[in-house]
Amino acid sequence: MMKLKRSARIAELTRIFIENPRTPFQLSYFSEQFDVAKSSISEDIAILEEYFRERGLGEVITTAGASGGVKYIPRLKIEEAREWMLHEIERLAVPERILPGGFLYMSDLLGETSFIRGVGKIFAEAFAEVKADMILTVETKGIPIALATALYLNIPMVVVRRDNKVTEGTTVSVNYVSGSSGRIQTMSLSRRSVPQNSRVLILDDFMKAGGTTKGMINMLKEFHAECVGVGVLVEMAEPVEKLVTDYISLAKLSEVDEVKQTISVELGSFFKIFEK
Amino acid sequence: MMKLKRSARIAELTRIFIENPRTPFQLSYFSEQFDVAKSSISEDIAILEEYFRERGLGEVITTAGASGGVKYIPRLKIEEAREWMLHEIERLAVPERILPGGFLYMSDLLGETSFIRGVGKIFAEAFAEVKADMILTVETKGIPIALATALYLNIPMVVVRRDNKVTEGTTVSVNYVSGSSGRIQTMSLSRRSVPQNSRVLILDDFMKAGGTTKGMINMLKEFHAECVGVGVLVEMAEPVEKLVTDYISLAKLSEVDEVKQTISVELGSFFKIFEK
Numbered sequence: 001m002m003k004l005k006r007s008a009r010i011a012e013l014t015r016i017f018i019e020n021p022r023t024p025f026q027l028s029y030f031s032e033q034f035d036v037a038k039s040s041i042s043e044d045i046a047i048l049e050e051y052f053r054e055r056g057l058g059e060v061i062t063t064a065g066a067s068g069g070v071k072y073i074p075r076l077k078i079e080e081a082r083e084w085m086l087h088e089i090e091r092l093a094v095p096e097r098i099l100p101g102g103f104l105y106m107s108d109l110l111g112e113t114s115f116i117r118g119v120g121k122i123f124a125e126a127f128a129e130v131k132a133d134m135i136l137t138v139e140t141k142g143i144p145i146a147l148a149t150a151l152y153l154n155i156p157m158v159v160v161r162r163d164n165k166v167t168e169g170t171t172v173s174v175n176y177v178s179g180s181s182g183r184i185q186t187m188s189l190s191r192r193s194v195p196q197n198s199r200v201l202i203l204d205d206f207m208k209a210g211g212t213t214k215g216m217i218n219m220l221k222e223f224h225a226e227c228v229g230v231g232v233l234v235e236m237a238e239p240v241e242k243l244v245t246d247y248i249s250l251a252k253l254s255e256v257d258e259v260k261q262t263i264s265v266e267l268g269s270f271f272k273i274f275e276k
Numbered sequence: 277m278m279k280l281k282r283s284a285r286i287a288e289l290t291r292i293f294i295e296n297p298r299t300p301f302q303l304s305y306f307s308e309q310f311d312v313a314k315s316s317i318s319e320d321i322a323i324l325e326e327y328f329r330e331r332g333l334g335e336v337i338t339t340a341g342a343s344g345g346v347k348y349i350p351r352l353k354i355e356e357a358r359e360w361m362l363h364e365i366e367r368l369a370v371p372e373r374i375l376p377g378g379f380l381y382m383s384d385l386l387g388e389t390s391f392i393r394g395v396g397k398i399f400a401e402a403f404a405e406v407k408a409d410m411i412l413t414v415e416t417k418g419i420p421i422a423l424a425t426a427l428y429l430n431i432p433m434v435v436v437r438r439d440n441k442v443t444e445g446t447t448v449s450v451n452y453v454s455g456s457s458g459r460i461q462t463m464s465l466s467r468r469s470v471p472q473n474s475r476v477l478i479l480d481d482f483m484k485a486g487g488t489t490k491g492m493i494n495m496l497k498e499f500h501a502e503c504v505g506v507g508v509l510v511e512m513a514e515p516v517e518k519l520v521t522d523y524i525s526l527a528k529l530s531e532v533d534e535v536k537q538t539i540s541v542e543l544g545s546f547f548k549i550f551e552k
Contacts, residue, residue, distance in 0.1 A: 007286050008327045014290040015333070019393070051284045057291070099445045107444060107466055111410075111433040113426055117295070134387075140415040140435060141443075144423050150389055157387040159416060167417075168383060169375045190383055 004034045009044050017048070017060070017072035022154040024069035045070055056080070074152055076125040078274050084118055085267060089251055092234075095261040102256040104263065106234070110144045110205060119250065120148025123203060123231050126248055126270055127153070130228040132201035134158055134194065136216055138187060142204040145233055149203055158193045160216060162186075168193075172222045176215025187215055189223070198225040207232040207249065210242035217244065235268060248273075279311045285320050293324070293336070293348035298430040300345035321346055332356070350428055352401040354550050360394055361543060365527055368510075371537040378532040380539065382510070386420045386481060395526065396424025399479060399507050402524055402546055403429070406504040408477035410434055410470065412492055414463060418480040421509055425479055434469045436492060438462075444469075448498045452491025463491055465499070474501040483508040483525065486518035493520065511544060524549075 004012065012034070016025065030041045049060040058075040062068070088109075097105045109115045123145070132153065137146035138160040150157040164171055168190040178185050194200065202216050217227050230247035237254035249268030256263050280288065288310070292301065303321075307314045325336040334351040338344070364385075373381045385391045399421070408429065413422035414436040426433040440447055444466040454461050470476065478492050493503050506523035513530035525544030532539050 006283065007323050008330075010283050010286045011290045011324055011327045012331070014287045015294050018291050018294045047283050048287055051287045054284075055288070099443065101442055103443050105443065105445050105466075105468070107435070107469060108432070111423075111426070111435065111469075113430055113432065116423065117427070140419070140437065143416070143419045144433070147387075147392065147420050147423055150387070151393070154389055156384070156389065157420070159383070159387065161416065166377055167375065167379050167381065169381050190381075192381070193383060193387075 003036065006040075006044065009034050009036070009041075010047065013044055013048055020154070021058075021072055021074045021152055024063070024071045026069045029069075073128070074121070074124060075128065076121050078125075078271075081122045081125065082267065082271050082274075085122070085250055085271065088115065088118070089265050089267065092251065093263040093265050095263070098256055098258055098261060098263065100258070102258055104234075104253065104256055106205070107141070110141050116144045116148045119145055119233060120150075120152050122250060122270070123149040124152030126231060127201050127229045130201060131199055132228050133198045135201045135203055136160060136194070136220070137203050138162070138212055138216060141206070145205055146203045149201075149231075153201075155201075158189070160187045160189045160219065162188075164188045172219065174215055174219045174222065176218070177209075177211040187212075187219065189219055194220070194223040194225050196224045198223070199228045200225050202227055202230045203232070205233045207235040207242065207244075207247070209239055210244040210247070213247065214243040231270075232268075234265075282316075282320065285310050285312070285317075286323065289320055289324055296430070297334075297348055297350045297428055300339070300347045302345045305345075349404070350397070350400060351404065352397050354401075354547075357398045357401065358543065358547050358550070361398070361526055361547065364391065364394070365541050365543065368527065369539040369541050371539070374532055374534055374537060374539065376534070378534055380510075380529065380532055382481070383417070386417050392420045392424045395421055395509060396426075396428050398526060398546070399425040400428035402507060403477050403505045406477060407475055408504050409474045411477045411479055412436060412470070412496070413479050414438070414488055414492060417482070421481055422479045425477075425507075429477075431477075434465070436463045436465045436495065438464075440464050448495065450491055450495050450498065452494070453485075453487040463488075463495065465495055470496070470499040470501050472500045474499070475504045476501050478503055478506045479508070481509045483511040483518065483520075483523070485515055486520040486523070489523065490519040507546075508544075510541075 027038050027041050031038045052058050056077040059073045062070045099105050134155050135146045135150050135157045146157045170191040171188040173186050173188040175184050175186055220227050232249045234251045234253050235249035248270040251268045252266050254264040303314050303317050306317045328334050332353040335349050338346045375381050410431050411422045411426050411433045422433045446467040447464040449462050449464040451460050451462055496503050508525045510527045510529055511525035513528055524546040527544045528542050530540040
């Protein structure tokens with residue numbers, strides 16, 4: 001390919017890093033692609049490194065050795081995430097979202113690209129250090145959240161099914177008590193989807209008593225895999241005693257009043273950690 | 277914020293465009309953000325415009341007027357998409373994927389970030405001109421494909437449910453004949469999710485006879501919305517006569533032989549259009 005000028009190289013490197021977070025690239029790869037000396041690429045990367053760091057967008061890390069290379073780790077400032085989430089919570093707390101039975105309509109947000117990107121970025125930041133090999137979620141509404149986070153963490157997403165599908169091959173099924181219905185239900189997971197000793201991050205859209213999450217943790221035991229973190233978008237304040245203890249939420253819903261048409265929702269436990 | 281040098285501005289503009297495709301930005305927004313004159317921003321954007329065009333990555337379009345601004349439209353070269361898809365088809369045609377009943381295991385690919393990004397890019401390219409307002413898919417395996425495409429097209433994704441959920445509010449249900457089971461099934465969609473006169477793109481992971489897609493098209497009629505395109509990742513070669521006529525596929529599966537342990541899969545109709 002033709003020789004690129006510095007500005008075009010900076011654009012191309014930025015694009016490659018943003019589109020492929022946490023993916024190691026060899027300097028020689030860039031130097032061949034751009035037809036310039038490695039030293040020029042090093043200078044370009046130094047410029048980008050400074051830019052990402054100063055903007056609080058993350059780090060560009062260079063590792064030595066045969067499997068080494070340069071990669072971009074996206075990061076997010078907690079204050080920025082907090083501001084963004086507070087704004088989204090306002091959008092969540094409108095009476096139009098109240099459904100019969102005191103449920104909250106959220107499906108539109110889960111299909112909205114900017115919302116899903118934002119949630120994915122926050123979870124990727126929250127679990128930046130847990131070294132997860134994959135993300136596990138349960139169909140259906142957890143999928144957009146899990147996928148967006150997977151894109152930022154550059155790890156695969158695996159979906160637990162609520163029933164047994166022929167297209168999943170051999171599956172493992174576990175029973176669990178769903179918090180919203182209080183009934184015993186079954187979830188199943190394809191045998192080949194989670195290798196032994198995997199480090200697994202569990203994400204979901206909603207947690208009431210934590211029965212579904214507990215089910216997923218039990219499922220992982222069957223696969224001899226380890227749960228290294230649990231994150232939910234919205235948790236219910238009640239019941240206070242959940243079936244899982246170690247999890248973070250981005251928002252906490254304490255009340256949906258069908259008569260008064262009011263919703264009480266606040267920042268979730270992830271943000272509380274940083275409050276004084 | 278502090279004054280940025282040209283290289284940092286190029287990096288920041290690239291990041292903003294790549295992370296927010298098809299989103300219009302005012303020049304004055306950039307000029308305030310970067311604390312430089314609009315003329316400098318115009319020069320930066322001209323550099324990027326040339327870079328995106330020469331690399332075949334898309335266009336930077338400037339529109340005049342109050343609602344105008346500058347936006348990045350990602351594009352993809354068909355030959356590149358074709359090369360990529362041929363490589364993925366090889367990964368699809370391995371005997372380990374054959375499941376009892378002649379089904380093909382694809383769940384791993386649908387949770388793999390690079391695969392999902394690639395499929396999303398191709399569908400965004402295939403439907404770049406249809407001016408869709410939203411993407412409709414049906415749970416479960418269509419969701420990653422629909423979401424990835426939605427991220428590139430910068431439009432919302434809406435999920436049709438296979439059953440009726442309390443968290444969806446008032447829903448519309450339609451019956452359809454599923455090609456894989458041959459049975460009559462029901463799908464439902466939240467009343468508030470698709471406004472009248474919406475232009476809707478339908479995406480799914482798989483099509484056999486097209487019964488599910490037909491159901492979604494019928495569903496859209498109930499919403500007085502218009503289907504402006506149909507795309508599936510994999511279609512079955514048989515039956516040749518499908519219930520839908522106007523659709524594209526990225527791959528076509530003609531045979532899964534459980535005895536011989538062979539899979540016959542080729543490029544789908546989207547790529548055939550460009551062949552001589």
